[in-house]
Structures are given as C-alpha cells and as structure tokens.
Amino acid sequence: MGFQRINTLSDIAKRGYWLKLTCKCGHMRRCDPDKLLERLMRRGADTRLSHLAKNMKCGMCGRKDFEATHCEGAADRFAIRCAA
Ligand SMILES: [Zn+2]
Known part of the structure; x- marks a missing residue:
C-alpha cells in the first residue's frame, strides 16, 4: 500500500489519523476526526480539508x-479540545 492523498476529513478518519489545524499565528490544535466528521455530516457540510479550514476559528x-x-x-x- 502506497501513500494516498488525503483530501477529506473521512480520509483522515479512515486511516486512523488525527486532524491537525495550524493557524497563521502559530496556534495548533488537533481534533478527533470521527467526532468532527459526525457533526459535519449531520449538517451536510463539506468535509474537504481545504473547505474545513475556512470554517474553523482560532x-x-x-x-x-x-x-x-x-x-x-x-x-x-486530551490536551486540546476541538470547538469547531
Ligand atoms: Zn491564530
């Protein structure tokens, strides 16, 4: 299995990774992709990473x-909670 491009939140969840968001100010936080995905799906929101970043606030x-x-x-x- 080679490296596959990760474009969406589901790609991250499927592979067992965590979502990492880094702000321009240097603030970084990790989110549980499963929880966030569940919330976004319920709303029918876009789960692409490029889109996701625009909906998070530092x-x-x-x-x-x-x-x-x-x-x-x-x-x-447990150190950082996702508040998206
Ligand atoms: Zn910031």
Whole structure:
C-alpha cells in the first residue's frame, strides 16, 4: 500500500489519523476526526480539508486562516479540545 492523498476529513478518519489545524499565528490544535466528521455530516457540510479550514476559528487570534493537515496518533488527545 502506497501513500494516498488525503483530501477529506473521512480520509483522515479512515486511516486512523488525527486532524491537525495550524493557524497563521502559530496556534495548533488537533481534533478527533470521527467526532468532527459526525457533526459535519449531520449538517451536510463539506468535509474537504481545504473547505474545513475556512470554517474553523482560532481561539488565540480569531483568524480563520488555518492550514489543515493530518498527524499521527494523539499522545495529547486530551490536551486540546476541538470547538469547531
Ligand atoms: Zn491564530
């Protein structure tokens, strides 16, 4: 199995990764993709990462300018709560 491009939140969830959002101000947070996905699906929202980043707001600076990507596991899974 080679590396496959991850474009949506479901891609992240399926592979067991976590969603990582990095703001322009340097603030970073990880979200549980399953929980977020469930919420977005219920609303019929777009789950593409490029779209997702525009709908998140930074708790530090208030900007909506995140870079959405994926990351390995979650050693700090309780450290940061996703408030999207
Ligand atoms: Zn910020």
